[in-house]
Amino acid sequence: MKHIISVLVENRFGSLNRVAAMFSARGFNLESISIGETEDPEISRMTIVTRGDDQIINQVLKQLNRLIDTIKVTDLSRQPHVERELLLMTLKLSKTTQHEIFELIDVFKGKVVDIKQKSITIEVIGSPDKINTSIDIFKPYGIKELARSGVVAIHRGE
Amino acid sequence: MEAMHTTGQILNGSEIFFECLRRENVEYIFGYPGGALLKVYETLHDVEDITHILVRHEQGATHMAEGYARSTGKPGVVLVTSGPGATNTVTGIANAYMDSTPMVVFTGQVPSSLIGNDAFQEADIVGITRPITKHNFLVKDVKELAITIRKAFYLATTGRPGPVVVDMPKDVLAATCPFEWPETVEIRGFKPTFKCHKNQIEKAAHKIAKAKRPLLYVGGGVITADASEELRTLAIKYNIPVTMTLQGLGAFPGNHPLSMGMLGMHGTYWANQAVNNCDLLIAVGARFDDRVTGKVDAFATQAYKIHNDIDPTNVDKNIKVDLPIVGDSKDFLASLLEEMPEKTESREAWLADIEKWRKKCPLSYTVEPDSLKTEFVIEEVSKQTAGNAVVVTDVGQHQMWTTQFYTFMNPRSIISSGGLGTMGYGLPAAIGAAFGIKDRPVVLFCGDGGFMMNIQELVTAVYCKVPVKIFLINNSYLGMVRQWQELFHKEKYSFTDLAESNPDFVKLAEAFGCKALMADNPETAKEAIRSALAWNEGPVVVDCRVARKEMVFPMVPAGGAISDMLLARLNPKTMV
Numbered sequence: 001m002k003h004i005i006s007v008l009v010e011n012r013f014g015s016l017n018r019v020a021a022m023f024s025a026r027g028f029n030l031e032s033i034s035i036g037e038t039e040d041p042e043i044s045r046m047t048i049v050t051r052g053d054d055q056i057i058n059q060v061l062k063q064l065n066r067l068i069d070t071i072k073v074t075d076l077s078r079q080p081h082v083e084r085e086l087l088l089m090t091l092k093l094s095k096t097t098q099h100e101i102f103e104l105i106d107v108f109k110g111k112v113v114d115i116k117q118k119s120i121t122i123e124v125i126g127s128p129d130k131i132n133t134s135i136d137i138f139k140p141y142g143i144k145e146l147a148r149s150g151v152v153a154i155h156r157g158e
Numbered sequence: 159m160e161a162m163h164t165t166g167q168i169l170n171g172s173e174i175f176f177e178c179l180r181r182e183n184v185e186y187i188f189g190y191p192g193g194a195l196l197k198v199y200e201t202l203h204d205v206e207d208i209t210h211i212l213v214r215h216e217q218g219a220t221h222m223a224e225g226y227a228r229s230t231g232k233p234g235v236v237l238v239t240s241g242p243g244a245t246n247t248v249t250g251i252a253n254a255y256m257d258s259t260p261m262v263v264f265t266g267q268v269p270s271s272l273i274g275n276d277a278f279q280e281a282d283i284v285g286i287t288r289p290i291t292k293h294n295f296l297v298k299d300v301k302e303l304a305i306t307i308r309k310a311f312y313l314a315t316t317g318r319p320g321p322v323v324v325d326m327p328k329d330v331l332a333a334t335c336p337f338e339w340p341e342t343v344e345i346r347g348f349k350p351t352f353k354c355h356k357n358q359i360e361k362a363a364h365k366i367a368k369a370k371r372p373l374l375y376v377g378g379g380v381i382t383a384d385a386s387e388e389l390r391t392l393a394i395k396y397n398i399p400v401t402m403t404l405q406g407l408g409a410f411p412g413n414h415p416l417s418m419g420m421l422g423m424h425g426t427y428w429a430n431q432a433v434n435n436c437d438l439l440i441a442v443g444a445r446f447d448d449r450v451t452g453k454v455d456a457f458a459t460q461a462y463k464i465h466n467d468i469d470p471t472n473v474d475k476n477i478k479v480d481l482p483i484v485g486d487s488k489d490f491l492a493s494l495l496e497e498m499p500e501k502t503e504s505r506e507a508w509l510a511d512i513e514k515w516r517k518k519c520p521l522s523y524t525v526e527p528d529s530l531k532t533e534f535v536i537e538e539v540s541k542q543t544a545g546n547a548v549v550v551t552d553v554g555q556h557q558m559w560t561t562q563f564y565t566f567m568n569p570r571s572i573i574s575s576g577g578l579g580t581m582g583y584g585l586p587a588a589i590g591a592a593f594g595i596k597d598r599p600v601v602l603f604c605g606d607g608g609f610m611m612n613i614q615e616l617v618t619a620v621y622c623k624v625p626v627k628i629f630l631i632n633n634s635y636l637g638m639v640r641q642w643q644e645l646f647h648k649e650k651y652s653f654t655d656l657a658e659s660n661p662d663f664v665k666l667a668e669a670f671g672c673k674a675l676m677a678d679n680p681e682t683a684k685e686a687i688r689s690a691l692a693w694n695e696g697p698v699v700v701d702c703r704v705a706r707k708e709m710v711f712p713m714v715p716a717g718g719a720i721s722d723m724l725l726a727r728l729n730p731k732t733m734v
Contacts (some may be wrong), residue, residue: 010347018288025289055474062471068293068313071347 002031003057004083004153007046007064008072011037015069019046022067028052028060032150043071047083047152049128076153083153087124087131088113092142101141108134119144165338171300171331172201175264176208178307181339184208184235186226186593188219192239193279194266197331211593211622214614216243218586220250221612224259225590228573229548229600231384233260233314234590240266241279244325245286249580251321252290256577257405258378260319262310263287267327270298284325292320300333305340312343317350318469319382350468354485354493361481362440362464363497369438369462371508372398375421375450378405378576379443379467379487386410386569388491389442396498397505399512401429403444404557404576408566412545418512422450423714424558427519428512430712430720433458435511441465443487446476447577448716456719466490519712519725521562528679530704532556532631535677536563538687539601539629547601548573548591550626552584552608555637558710560603571598582611585628589615589697592624599627599691606632606660616670619697627690628699633706634660641709645724657706667699678703 009015016035023030031049038045050060057075064073076083091101093115105112105122108130114121124134128151135146163169163177175198179187187210191199202210213219216238223234234254238247244265254261268277284296293313295306303326310322366372380389386409393400393416400410401418410417418429433439439461444450446465451457454477463479465472466487473482483490523533536559539547545567551557551574566572573591575583588602609630619626634657643651667674673693677683677700690698713724 014284014288017285021289055478059471059475062473066469066471068345068348 001053001057002049002051002077003060004076004081004151005048005050005060005064006074006076006153006155007048007070008038009044009046010069010071011042011044012069015044016046018067018069019048019064022063023050026059026063028056034150034152036152047150049151074155076155080156081153082156083127083151084125085128085131085151086149087134087146088121089124089135089138089146090119090121090144091138092144093118093120097141101138104137110134163337166336168334169337170197170334171303171326172197174300174303174335174337175307175326175331176201176205177337177339178304179208179235182307182311183232185232186211187235187237188213188222188226188590189237190216190219190239190243192243192266194240194268194328195237195331197328198237198266210237211618213586214617215612216246217250217582218612218615218618220247220254220261220263221580221583221586222590222593222615222618223261223263224250224254224257224583225550225573225587226594227254227259227261227590228257228587229570229591230594231382231570232594233262233311233319236261236263238263238265239279240268240283241281243279244283245281248286248290249578251287251323253575253578253580253583254321255290255292257575258319258382259321260314261321262314263321263323265323265325266331267296267325269329270327271329273327283323287323290321291323294323294325296325297327297330300330300335303330304338305343308340308343309345313345313348317348318379351470351484352468352486352489354466354483354490356493358481358483359490359493359497362483363494363499365438365462365464365481366396366398366440366494367499367502370503370505371436372438372440372505373432373436373461374398374400375403375433375439375441375444376400376406376409377403377442377444380406380409380491381443381569383443383468383487384569385443385488385491388488388495392491392495392498395495396502397509398440399432399509401425401432403447403450404561404572404574406444407561408569408571411567412565413567420561422447423452423716424561424710424712426516426521426562427712427723427725428515430714430723431515432512434460434720436461439463441467441479442490443467445472448476451477452714452722453717453719456721525680527681530677530679530683530702531708532559532633532702532704533563534680535629535631535683535687535702535704536560536603538684540564542687542691543599543601547571547599548595550574550584550588550591550600550602552602552604553579553581553638554605554608555641555708555710556603556605556631558638581605581608584608585612586615586618588626588628589619589622589624592626600625602626602628603631604628605637606630606634606656606663607636609663613666616667616672616697616699620671623696625694626697627693628697629687629690630663630699630701631704632660632663632701633704633708635706637708638710640707644709645713646715663699663701667701672696673698674701675699676701676703
């Protein structure tokens, strides 16, 4: 089962490496990992997407907690949360496809970031499912390049 | 350096380094100088209250620090230079990590301005040792040095112990700042649970009282937690037999009727039968290592399992348990003693079963007048030291025979590379132990293969006049590998016969300036053991030329169920 784990870590060099290295050393699945500063510049938040049965996920959580640089480990999948991913994608553009592409951007509530004679760069924000769907839908028009941020997620407020 | 420097004085990094070590009550540094550490060795020249032991290879320094730490309970301290000096410590650090030994390794580093430039003698030791340390640090500013050293010792010794590396660039060691010693240390990401949960303890006490066939399975955590006394009380008061892991031996006196010896791959027949048949398994400070469990699906299948460990990651890692209790093993055992009801189920039938197993397949070997057996040497040393020596081993057959034929009476009396299985560990670990322990003999059993892996440290033992008694178990084979080749690899003895290539160990030891004896039968062995134990002017090597092709039994084949135990060579297919 897929789990989204949110980890607060010390904002120090090596913190990301410690977490990533622990995943590879113990053979845990690491689907995506993203990291950024929080409101406290000494603390970063890492969002990790991983898969495994309960026994494995419990080990993942405990092994994360065991690292000295981790301050708080939360399995967001076990509580109300929001998750988002950012997709940036450059598509081929022609007179014939232009119209449909603009319509689809609207469907996905995306934005045009840049537009040239023969290409268009768009952004889409949403759940990983929505991102996957949008990639599938845009594929026939010719994807020149794409980049995904990996999931960031947060506990819902009260 | 006469008096301690006081807080607020302007000191350079090297001076701060020694000030911090003093405040951590460090007695010994096991080290080797080099370019990045010249400033530290300049300061060290006038340091009189901390003894620096010059090793002959940095790996030796780490194993010595570990021998010192395991025999005393205090953290071992290593000091090596950058690059190759640092990378040579990797095996020792990995070993300490696997066996949860408190150790702080200080490495020199190239000047900050050169880090990342492929400078001379540069290695990213913080990167290299990340997966094999509890934590590690690169000190980027002299103002951070004291607090970093404080944190390093705190982390190495608190909770589940382990090795910590502190990497110190050359310019940081030369820079100056006012010295401030932080009296307290706070690490927000490190809060081990010491106190066991009361409800869980109550549940455990209830289960123990109700069990008809309980078994204590005790690991190194009991020794780390200094909980032997509590263990002894619990086991004896409630008649619970005790089996121990390699690191747990000595936690319960080996000559007590409730002592079952070691369990697992080369454990006793009766201990493994008890695991198979117990209705309650109480694991204390142990981690269900694969050498203990064999095939996990077949391990203690009839038992309700209680597991106490200070490291939550050990719980439900290899074996799913029924009642996990995270916390310090001393707190666990002491709290259990408070909660235990007066009346418990009778264990007479259970103890009678164990007695039956003990009689059915005792540990045995044959004594022949003109052939020397390793078992005899170990048993004789056990007798002559009354089980009170600090016994260090290397890795292999002699290590397993030591667990079977030395009767360990006290905690902190077996020092052996368990998790990593590091050949070459024994000699330096024994030297380190002998620096820590002065009131009991320090004995090393070491194979001829492992002895050659860190033989250079014999120099250290000789010049420091360290009275280690080295029993070289010389069968001129890599005996354990040979055993597996015979049993499981079609008797293809690939590269395990050392007879043609081994040196004359008596001459070799003498060339180092070490006293050396030879024994090749039970009579000469007895005499040589007596002389070696009486010799305290320095190290002594006894070249025990033992029967070459002996094998260690019982043996549970790797990955096999405990019930697949092999009992003897003649019919290795014998199933029990």
